[in-house]
Amino acid sequence: MKQRSAKFGIGDVVRHKFFPFRGVIFDVDPEFANSEEWWNAIPAEVRPHKDQPFYHLLAENSETEYVAYVSEQNLERDQSPEPLRNPQIQQIFEPQQTGRYKPKMNFAH
Template identity: 75%
Template sequence: MKQKNAKFMIGEVVRHKVFPFRGVIFDVDPEFANTEEWWNSIPIEIRPSKDQPFYHLLAENDDMEYVAYVSEQNLEHDESEQPLRNPQIYQIFEPRDGGQFKPKMILAH
């Protein structure tokens, strides 16, 4: 299987193309790495291919903050520059210009 390069980077703000949520990427899998149960819970008509990058997001919608796992084909850059309210984002990342984030430096003791 040919490995694809990830289109999005850690710290990038993205939004889902179909569902109304957005968030910050905190990890990337080069291809699907979740459970079959999770995979099968996606309706077949919108189920993405497994051989593409999948992203872990600190996500939010109008109602709540949560962690999401999303295929590359279902994400796009979020250009809104609207503030994100998920408190976990600010524990892991520092804001950068342009509405993106960079991981905080963690010093070992």
């Protein structure tokens, strides 16, 4: 298996390149680690490669907050000055510091 470094880290605020949502990363898988059912639900023409980091996000869009699982190729740093509103953020992270969140000690790996 090819050694690969993750582009983003826990606490980074990111946004999806193609869909209108953003969030904070709370976990990283070095490669795809979700179910085949989840994988097959993605249309084949937009399905990302499995051999890249995948990120667990406390995500939000204009309507709701949720947990998302997103490939590295579909994420970019979020430049918005707007704070995230996902209520789960306060359970895992300290208040935002300069564009990223610091994990609380009891949630750090």
